[in-house]
Amino acid sequence: MGKLGDVANKAKEMAKGHPGQADKGVESAERVVDERTGDKYDAQTDKAADAARRSYGGGGTASH
Incomplete structure (x- = not known):
């Protein structure tokens, strides 16, 4: 995997x-x-934030 993938x-x-x-x-x-x-x-x-949270198991929800 490339350096960017490693950082991610x-x-x-x-x-x-x-x-x-x-x-x-x-x-x-x-x-x-x-x-x-x-x-x-x-x-x-909202969709991107939800996807990011799912990627690490976050529990926050959109504030809108």
């Missing part, structure tokens, strides 16, 4: 060990994207 796998493993912190990061990133795009892509960011 390490990040996923770290998130699994700290799901609460990872949830905060995902929520923050989602909020920033929604703010910068004027919520134009809200459905897509």
